Amino acid sequence: MQLQWSVDHVLGLAPDDGSAKAGQALARASKWGELGQADTAVWGAIQGSGKDPYRVRIDLTEPAFKCSCPSRKFPCKHGLGLLLILAQSADAIPKGEPPDWVAEWLAQRAKRQDTKVAKAAETRDVDAAAQAKRVAKREARVEDGIDELSLWLRDLVQQGLGAAQVQPESYWDSMAARLVDAQAPGLSRHVRRLSELISSGEGWQDRSLAAVSRMHLLCEAHRRIAELPADVQADVRIAVGWTVPKDELLRLPRHADIWCVLAQRVEREEQLRVQRTWLLGLATGRPALILQFAAGTQGFEQSFRVGSQFACELAYYPGAVPMRAMLVGERSDPIEPPKPLAQAPSLADALAEYARALARQPWLESWPMRVSGLVPTIRGDSRRLFLHDQRGRGLPIVDRFAGAWHLLAISGGAPLEVFGEWDGDALRPLAARSKGDSFAFAQTETATTLVRVA
Amino acid sequence: MTQSGPTQQWRQLVAAAVLGAGRAGGRLPPLESAPAKLLAEPSPDGALHLLQAASVMSIYERAGRRPMAAAGEVLRPSENDTTPPCSFRSGQHLARILFGEFGFLLEEWCALAAKRGVRVPDELLPAMLNRLAADRDGAGSEWAAVLGRRGEWLAAQNPDWKPIVSSRADDPQAVWQTGEKAQRLMFIRRMRAADARGAREMIAQTWAAESGDDRAEIVAALAIGLSPEDEAFLEAALDDGRKPVRQAAADLLARLPTSAFCKRMTDRAMPLVTLSLQKRLLRGATVQLEVALPEKPDKALLRDGVENKRSGAIGERAHVLCQIVAATPLAAWEACGAPPAKMIAAAAESAWREPLLSGWAKAAARQKSTPWAEPILRTRLASGDDLDSEECRQLVQALDPSDRERVLTGIFKDSSIAFAHSVPLLDCCEHGWSPAFSHAALGAMRSYFGTSEAYAAHALRSSFKQRIARYLSPSVAVELESGWNRTNANWHKGDEELVSALAATLAFRQAMQEELSR
Known part of the structure; x- marks a missing residue:
């Protein structure tokens, strides 16, 4: 059986609000020709401004889009329009075998997927000596940068955080820029973040000192990196800003499982959009984070439907608490019907688990937390949301969280299972389950919505 | 929400760091035993020692944090809904109405869902309630039925949404006596639709204490479920100190043909406008029209809401005539035996076209009379350019x-x-x-x-x-x-x-x- 597509899912794929709107305008079967659907594909043709109608093909397993129009947006409005028809009135699209122009593309895709995996696995024939030289050069630069940062941190604490609060912007900018030059972009980000924390309102002192200490700890760890266990070494290098080459990832052990897409969130960093997708392995209970980046209005390379499940092999980035991962094998068709997830831990157990992870990886920034038995309430004049367990013990929620009433609405005062990102101070809820119904938050440019995903 | 408070030691570290190690001096407290084990040897440099200690303590603090009991009462859970939520697809339709381009279809969705016996899905309730708080009229009359128990429960917890459901609250008296203006009007309109007499009695209880602006809106709300039983109350409101209140009352009395108000207006109108049916052998029946302009309004006429001033192209006295005609039951004119269309045709050709046609148009709208509204509308449309679109709208809506x-x-x-x-x-x-x-x-x-x-x-x-x-x-x-x-x-x-x-x-x-x- 085909997965049921919802309008929200489809609109969630749109690269911007303009495309979403244009797609909706095309979402009427009467505008289309050559419409058809099979289990894992849908296709159609639509007259655009070109001479010939544009032919649109969608592989529903990811979904992947292909359209003959010249738009640089991805997916284009035609692809969105077609998928919207499927979501709104699937019956309007006749079922049948894919015609040649669709079948060929699907076959090509399957083939390309295979060669991609094979190619990536090949060890690249690079000039090993030149490579080693480049690495050594960068390491020297990073070390210089770290020495400078250490001194800067010492001075900061010597002069006091209070004094840092009145520093001009250039004070932070020059250190951040220096670390970029030193090829340590991770540390540069830490400095920028600190400049935000230092003026973040009530409780800034605690937050700022915690951030300063984490940076200090990172500098110290890097100085003694050779003495550290291999997985911690990897954490330190990643935190400093080294990237892990893909071919290295492919050599790491693979983890086969059925993965459930728990939640998804897109952050904007200037011109870049960063998509964070949280997976949970059904057999192992291990979480995994898939990060994808896209510039401007470009789409993300892979798409994940929240609530769906698929079988695949994953490679985790190295570290003491492996979390970020990459899909290395081919994804199976969505598992239908979805399999039940294991019971989520209680609040006390979830926090204990976090403490153990923090002991292994002190620089953990966001931790996937799945907790059962949480009752939402909204209290006080500030109308803040509280999530508390049966014993009345509660988790603080991130400031300016826009989904409080949604959680209250689906709970009706009864306990929920909540999934979110825990940063050590507060939880950012991303998904929830209530009596067998699953929901996930979706953020459009204008509104926060809670969407039923299963 | 309170959390287990930070350790004394962390507080001291933060205080020292804010002030600056240089000024705080080298006197840092010794670390507690557990984290102290993690710190190999303290640096002799004050600032570095502070950083070392804070590095250990910040992780220690974070890892050891325990949730604390939240203060305050525990929420009473929502009652179970007997109405099921609508289907997944209907929920999607509603989502497009609430978030997308079809906002204007909310009324239809609610009416269909109410008829089908389903309710708004839980996850869409916040958007639905936000929408209702901003614009209840756009949602028609069935929205209350599709909120379900869950919707009412949710709305009761948000001050912005509370007025939406408060008229169904346990104690209606409390809403009426202590609620906010919008909430009270909402309440009385709904109560009026369900129990017209009860609503009027409730209004009477608080009438003396209402402000002038509120009184005008409360009177206007009586249009819902209007009946001759309301006459005494409305008649008394004609003596109100505020003009908008008097006008609202006069407007409603004009819709009650059996009222003393209408009788007074009929007595004034009949001597002014004389219509007679003339049967002619060859040309069929025609209507003979004679008009005498009224005197300057006396106190009684002013009390009945007639204003002594011109209106557009209609002069002062002709406008008084127009207002009297607008408040006279149309049946009074039909006594002459001529069909309304003939009377309208006669008026349209006379010098009194404007005061009579606009007076009758208003009367037809108030009394919802098709035999009058149709010929007036046709006469107006056929004559062309100077259409009063508001008058046309009222006539169409009277049908x-x-x-x-x-x-x-x-x-x-x-x-x-x-x-x-x-x-x-x-x-x-x-x-x-x-x-x-x-x-x-x-x-x-x-x-x-x-x-x-x-x-x-x-x-x-x-x-x-x-x-x-x-x-x-x-x-x-x-x-x-x-x-x-x-x-x-x-x-x-x-x-x-x-x-x-x-x-x-x-x-x-x-x-x-x-x-x-x-």
């Missing part, structure tokens, strides 16, 4: 849906009435159009859009996009996109947008109706 469809279909066929005058009337036909009327309306629109008169009708197009699309029968979806004057030089790109928007809305409504009637 009940089946009369309205019949009258307008006739008007579209009448070659003496320009489409430029008749097509805009569709904008005020706020009822579900029958397939036949939808077809006729489309025909008229096809004759109008694409002509030079329609070229600049931008406001009408944008209004049609939302309003017409709500009322058209989905049965015309098939024919909708064809037959337009697309080749005409005056075919505006806005016309194409209008057709396409109507088609999109109809397709959506069709899907919505299908899903909710399954």
Whole structure:
């Protein structure tokens, strides 16, 4: 059986609000020709401004889009329009075998997927000596940068955080820029973040000192990196800003499982959009984070439907608490019907688990937390949301969280299972389950919505 | 929410760090035993020692954090709903109404869902309640039925949403006596619809303490469920100190033909306007009209809300006549035996055209009289350019849906009435159009859009996009996109947008109706 597509899912794929709107305008079967659907594909043709109608093909397993129009947006409005028809009135699209122009593309895709995996696995024939030289050069630069940062941190604490609060912007900018030059972009980000924390309102002192200490700890760890266990070494290098080459990832052990897409969130960093997708392995209970980046209005390379499940092999980035991962094998068709997830831990157990992870990886920034038995309430004049367990013990929620009433609405005062990102101070809820119904938050440019995903 | 407080030691570290190690001096407290083990050897440099200690302590703090009991009462859970939530697809339709381009279809969704016996899905309740808080009228009359227990429970916890459901609260007296203005008006309108007498009695209890502005709105709310029982209250309101209150009361009394108010107006009107039926052998019956202008209004007339001033092209005394006619029961004129159309024709040809026609138009709207509204509307439309669109709207809305469809279909066929005058009337036909009327309306629109008169009708197009699309029968979806004057030089790109928007809305409504009637 085909997965049921919802309008929200489809609109969630749109690269911007303009495309979403244009797609909706095309979402009427009467505008289309050559419409058809099979289990894992849908296709159609639509007259655009070109001479010939544009032919649109969608592989529903990811979904992947292909359209003959010249738009640089991805997916284009035609692809969105077609998928919207499927979501709104699937019956309007006749079922049948894919015609040649669709079948060929699907076959090509399957083939390309295979060669991609094979190619990536090949060890690249690079000039090993030149490579080693480049690495050594960068390491020297990073070390210089770290020495400078250490001194800067010492001075900061010597002069006091209070004094840092009145520093001009250039004070932070020059250190951040220096670390970029030193090829340590991770540390540069830490400095920028600190400049935000230092003026973040009530409780800034605690937050700022915690951030300063984490940076200090990172500098110290890097100085003694050779003495550290291999997985911690990897954490330190990643935190400093080294990237892990893909071919290295492919050599790491693979983890086969059925993965459930728990939640998804897109952050904007200037011109870049960063998509964070949280997976949970059904057999192992291990979480995994898939990060994808896209510039401007470009789409993300892979798409994940929240609530769906698929079988695949994953490679985790190295570290003491492996979390970020990459899909290395081919994804199976969505598992239908979805399999039940294991019971989520209680609040006390979830926090204990976090403490153990923090002991292994002190620089953990966001931790996937799945907790059962949480009752939402909204209290006080500030109308803040509280999530508390049966014993009345509660988790603080991130400031300016826009989904409080949604959680209250689906709970009706009864306990929920909540999934979110825990940063050590507060939880950012991303998904929830209530009596067998699953929901996930979706953020459009204008509104926060809670969407039923299963 | 409180958390287990930070350790004393961390507080001291933070205090020292804010001040600066340089000024705080080298006296840092010794670390607690557990984290101390993690710190190999303290640096002799004060600032570095502070950093070392803070590095250890910040992780220690973070890892050891325990949730603390939240203060305050525990929420009473929502009662179970007996109505099931709507289907997944219907929920999607509602989401598009609440977040997308079909906001104007909320009323229809609610009516269909209420009929089907389903409610708003839980996850859409916040958006639904936000929408209702901003615009309840746009949601029609059935929205309360589709909120369900869960919706009421949720709304009761948010001060912005509370007024929406508070009229169903346990103690209606409390809402009426202590609620906010909007909440009270909302409450009394609903109560009026359910129990007209009870609502009036409740109003009477607090009447003396109401402010002038509130009194005017409360009186206006009596239009709902108006009956002769309300007369005594309204008559008393004619002596109110505030003009808006007196006017609202007079307007409602004019809708009660058996009232003493109407009797007074009839007694004033009859000597002023004399209508007599003259039967002539060859020319059939005609109506003879004689008009005497009234004297300067006396106190009694002023008390009945008649104003002594001119209105537009109508002079002072003629306007007094017009107001008297507007408040006189139409049946009083019918006593002369002539059909309304004849009387209207006679008035239209006389020097008293304006005061009489606009007076009768107002009376026809107030008394919802089809035999009067139709000929006045036709006379006005046929005469052309100086149309009072507000008057036309009131006349169209005075007709009940089946009369309205019949009258307008006739008007579209009448070659003496320009489409430029008749097509805009569709904008005020706020009822579900029958397939036949939808077809006729489309025909008229096809004759109008694409002509030079329609070229600049931008406001009408944008209004049609939302309003017409709500009322058209989905049965015309098939024919909708064809037959337009697309080749005409005056075919505006806005016309194409209008057709396409109507088609999109109809397709959506069709899907919505299908899903909710399954």
